Amino acid sequence: MNKEIENTLFVNGQTVEIADEPNLLEVIRKANIDLPTFCYHSELSLYGACRLCIVELEGKGVVASCSVQPEPGMEVRTHTAALREMRRTTLELLLANHPQACTTCAKNTQCKLQDLAQRFGIEDVVFNRPVKERPIDDSNPALVRDPNKCVLCGDCVRFCAEVQNVGAIDFANRGAQVTVTPAYNKGLGDVACVFCGQCAAVCPTGAITPNSAEQDVMAAIDDPETTVVAQLAPALRVALGEEFGYDPGTSVTWQMVAALKRLGFDKVYDTSFAADLTVIEEAGEFIERMDEGGERLPQFTSCCPAWIKTAEHFSPDLLPHLSSCRSPQQMFGSLARRTLPEQLNTTPEKLVVVSIMPCTAKKYEATREEFHQNGKPDVDHVLTTRELAGIIRGAGLRFQDLEPESFDLPLGFKSGAGVIFGNSGGVSEAVVRYAHEKVTGERSPEVDVHAVRGEEGVREAQISMGDRTVRMAVVHGLANAQRLTEQVRQGTCPYDFIEVMACPGGCIGGAGQPVSFDENIRQKRKAGLYAVDKGLQVHHPQDNPYVAASYRDAIGEIGGEEAHDMLHTTYKTRQRIAGQELSLANSEATGQQLEVDVCLGTSCFLKGSQDLLQALAKYINTNELGEHVEVKASFCHQKCGRGPVVKIGDKTFEHADFDTVRGTIDEVMQNS
Amino acid sequence: MAVKKFEDVCDILDRQGRNPARLIPVLQEVQKIYGYLPEEVLTFIATSLDLPPARVYGVATFYAHFTLEPKGRYVFRLCDGTACHVKGSSDILNALRDKLGLSEEQDTTSDKMFTVETVSCLGACGLAPVMTVNESVYGQVTPEKATEVIDEIVKNEEDNG
Numbered sequence: 142m143n144k145e146i147e148n149t150l151f152v153n154g155q156t157v158e159i160a161d162e163p164n165l166l167e168v169i170r171k172a173n174i175d176l177p178t179f180c181y182h183s184e185l186s187l188y189g190a191c192r193l194c195i196v197e198l199e200g201k202g203v204v205a206s207c208s209v210q211p212e213p214g215m216e217v218r219t220h221t222a223a224l225r226e227m228r229r230t231t232l233e234l235l236l237a238n239h240p241q242a243c244t245t246c247a248k249n250t251q252c253k254l255q256d257l258a259q260r261f262g263i264e265d266v267v268f269n270r271p272v273k274e275r276p277i278d279d280s281n282p283a284l285v286r287d288p289n290k291c292v293l294c295g296d297c298v299r300f301c302a303e304v305q306n307v308g309a310i311d312f313a314n315r316g317a318q319v320t321v322t323p324a325y326n327k328g329l330g331d332v333a334c335v336f337c338g339q340c341a342a343v344c345p346t347g348a349i350t351p352n353s354a355e356q357d358v359m360a361a362i363d364d365p366e367t368t369v370v371a372q373l374a375p376a377l378r379v380a381l382g383e384e385f386g387y388d389p390g391t392s393v394t395w396q397m398v399a400a401l402k403r404l405g406f407d408k409v410y411d412t413s414f415a416a417d418l419t420v421i422e423e424a425g426e427f428i429e430r431m432d433e434g435g436e437r438l439p440q441f442t443s444c445c446p447a448w449i450k451t452a453e454h455f456s457p458d459l460l461p462h463l464s465s466c467r468s469p470q471q472m473f474g475s476l477a478r479r480t481l482p483e484q485l486n487t488t489p490e491k492l493v494v495v496s497i498m499p500c501t502a503k504k505y506e507a508t509r510e511e512f513h514q515n516g517k518p519d520v521d522h523v524l525t526t527r528e529l530a531g532i533i534r535g536a537g538l539r540f541q542d543l544e545p546e547s548f549d550l551p552l553g554f555k556s557g558a559g560v561i562f563g564n565s566g567g568v569s570e571a572v573v574r575y576a577h578e579k580v581t582g583e584r585s586p587e588v589d590v591h592a593v594r595g596e597e598g599v600r601e602a603q604i605s606m607g608d609r610t611v612r613m614a615v616v617h618g619l620a621n622a623q624r625l626t627e628q629v630r631q632g633t634c635p636y637d638f639i640e641v642m643a644c645p646g647g648c649i650g651g652a653g654q655p656v657s658f659d660e661n662i663r664q665k666r667k668a669g670l671y672a673v674d675k676g677l678q679v680h681h682p683q684d685n686p687y688v689a690a691s692y693r694d695a696i697g698e699i700g701g702e703e704a705h706d707m708l709h710t711t712y713k714t715r716q717r718i719a720g721q722e723l724s725l726a727n728s729e730a731t732g733q734q735l736e737v738d739v740c741l742g743t744s745c746f747l748k749g750s751q752d753l754l755q756a757l758a759k760y761i762n763t764n765e766l767g768e769h770v771e772v773k774a775s776f777c778h779q780k781c782g783r784g785p786v787v788k789i790g791d792k793t794f795e796h797a798d799f800d801t802v803r804g805t806i807d808e809v810m811q812n813s
Numbered sequence: 814m815a816v817k818k819f820e821d822v823c824d825i826l827d828r829q830g831r832n833p834a835r836l837i838p839v840l841q842e843v844q845k846i847y848g849y850l851p852e853e854v855l856t857f858i859a860t861s862l863d864l865p866p867a868r869v870y871g872v873a874t875f876y877a878h879f880t881l882e883p884k885g886r887y888v889f890r891l892c893d894g895t896a897c898h899v900k901g902s903s904d905i906l907n908a909l910r911d912k913l914g915l916s917e918e919q920d921t922t923s924d925k926m927f928t929v930e931t932v933s934c935l936g937a938c939g940l941a942p943v944m945t946v947n948e949s950v951y952g953q954v955t956p957e958k959a960t961e962v963i964d965e966i967v968k969n970e971e972d973n974g
């Protein structure tokens with residue numbers, strides 16, 4: 142056999158070379174045949190359940206091409222009558238179970254099921270929904286789940302478990318009852334979901350979608366009493382265009398501003414301005430932590446709310462390592478609520494701040510109580526990139542033909558550092574641009590961020606600043622981030638500064654963006670952001686005159702008390718399942734018993750709270766205290782840094798051990 | 814006794830080496846202790862085995878012999894295998910459910926006294942239709958006989974205070 146034949150196979154008679162494709166499906170796609178799939182995603186493990194990718198293999202019959210290794214000489218057919226029939230049947234079965242509600246579905250025109258039904262020319266469907274309607278889950282501001290639209294491909298489950306290592310959703314039940322759900326059928330808002338929205342991005346149908354704020358925003362615009370301002374995230378400008386036929390990565394900044402003005406926004410500002418503030422505060426904090434000797438290093442970035450929530454659920458012991466900086470969205474909100482009412486001749490109550498973000502987690506972030514002033518959120522509504530596209534289309538604006546307009550001042554002026562925030566690695570680079578000059582008095586050289594050998598998903602850079610060498614790591618994907626938190630715990634983490642973004646490629650791959658899992662498109666968006674950076678006059682946040690003015694007029698000293706008040710925040714530990722408690726009561730509660738509550742949350746658990754609880758339980762049993770003492774275990778007292786945490790009556794003990802707890806119980810018993 | 818139960822759960826976890834691959838045996842043994850799988854206990858198991866609660870919930874709802882609801886003191890199991898079905902087991906089922914006033918979503922009475930379930934085959938087809946109540950087996954059951962069993966239990970319970 143000559144070399145050529147060794148490495149080729151035949152797709153419908155056409156010769157195709159096998160390179161390093163992991164499966165037959167990829168080889169067939171390389172031959173420009175777009176086989177349909179639901180359950181195949183190149184970044185996820187194989188599932189092989191949807192059976193749409195079937196092909197006929199000479200000598201083997203019908204196989205799922207996603208689950209077959211390509212071998213030289215294989216003869217593959219992709220479009221025989223039998224295959225067409227089988228695919229049709231699969232689709233018809235799915236459609237028969239599917240709510241016929243395309244016109245009102247958030248995924249209308251972007252749905253894979255709809256698309257395939259069209260491609261296969263399916264005209265009638267025997268409507269036959271055997272199971273009862275399942276309730277819709279809108280328990281949270283970020284995402285809506287409609288399990289009735291689920292085709293059980295499992296893409297969301299695998300993304301959440303494999304790429305994010307969160308595991309908030311999984312298959313449950315069996316037979317006709319199978320569904321994808323959070324634990325105990327709870328809403329996503331009551332479990333450890335971090336609202337990254339990547340499940341919605343991979344979902345081929347409308348079973349998980351961003352929770353739309355379109356109506357609220359339009360109502361605010363219609364209200365003559367209010368002044369409505371917008372802040373636009375960096376990543377938006379290089380992706381919104383895709384919704385209107387531009388190439389990925391094309392910057393449509395000025396049309397975007399024009400569109401918002403036409404829609405009735407009173408002012409249009411740039412979140413990149415706030416990103417400049419973030420750089421300054423975060424770099425300041427970093428320098429401080431280096432100076433104090435490194436106990437709070439590595440410093441993790443804090444601009445990704447999905448990452449923050451992950452840390453709060455899964456790494457509560459490391460919260461002191463998070464930068465205390467608010468994200469750019471929230472820095473903007475805080476500053477806007479304080480300074481804009483006077484500038485715009487309105488009151489804080491009548492100012493409506495709308496953010497437009499590439500992200501679903503930002504919808505949740507805006508509702509965090511830390512970001513409220515006088516009971517009102519700093520950011521009132523958050524739209525995604527795609528929601529904005531929908532509003533623009535709905536208003537009938539011809540996006541391509543809009544006369545460009547520019548951002549309003551002062552909160553619309555930014556440096557390039559604030560723009561590159563939108564891609565993975567950008568925050569680190571921006572922080573270096575500032576910190577280097579701060580420490581050495583000189584402009585920073587170019588930062589070379591490169592992949593770390595053997596550490597997939599982690600990139601690193603080394604920068605010397607004066608006599609110090611700073612090691613930085615850049616990760617995207619929460620599973621990668623959690624590998625680094627584990628290293629920090631083990632004391633083996635070599636980095637000083639770690640940038641984390643939950644989404645593939647950073648915010649440019651956010652779940653609010655036009656959906657794409659194509660690495661090329663992400664690269665183009667990233668290149669687009671760097672092009673915008675190049676095109677600006679200012680590349681360093683310290684050169685932004687409006688930032689300087691804000692410090693002078695509103696914020697005060699960098700890292701000072703007021704800055705902390707306005708631009709920084711605090712974090713808290715979060716339970717995995719909201720409000721759960723394990724009662725170990727021996728008898729019916731009488732209300733008279735002394736309550737002893739031992740934390741069994743992840744962190745206390747690791748610190749030995751289970752042994753404590755067992756010892757305590759034994760003690761109470763042998764001394765027959767059951768009538769007087771009620772022992773309970775709850776899943777988090779939100780003080781994980783200081784576990785094990787035990788509450789006895791209304792007193793809380795940190796770092797508790799058995800003797801202290803026993804002593805206290807004895808004391809209370811004697812006194813009563 | 815709840816404290817004892819908790820200790821037993823910890824024991825089970827230790828015996829299974831806190832190995833996530835041993836989830837199913839852990840659940841089986843824990844269900845023996847509680848009679849069902851309480852949600853909080855599932856979360857505790859998830860924490861101990863380092864698995865997401867959603868995964869543990871998925872496994873617990875996949876196998877028919879796991880139950881997440883507490884069962885009644887008296888569990889009526891009615892065989893719905895072919896032989897019993899042919900001999901009218903569904904009439905018996907309806908009679909039992911009517912008598913106990915169970916709604917469509919309910920298998921257990923709200924006082925947690927009775928649970929009614931069907932099983933696929935009790936392996937006593939010669940006696941069809943077959944019903945078990947806890948450990949006792951009843952053969953050739955009729956709707957009347959079945960409801961009488963309930964009456965008897967209620968009477969006994971009352972007599973014993």
Ligand code: SF4
Nearest residue numbers: 301334335337338340
């Ligand atoms: S939003 Fe993210 S964390 Fe939540 S279920 Fe979806 S993928 Fe998992």
Ligand code: SF4
Nearest residue numbers: 291292294295297344
């Ligand atoms: S919710 Fe969507 S992604 Fe998840 S299994 Fe269902 S159809 Fe697939």
Ligand code: FES
Nearest residue numbers: 178189191192207
């Ligand atoms: S893509 Fe191959 S079975 Fe779903």
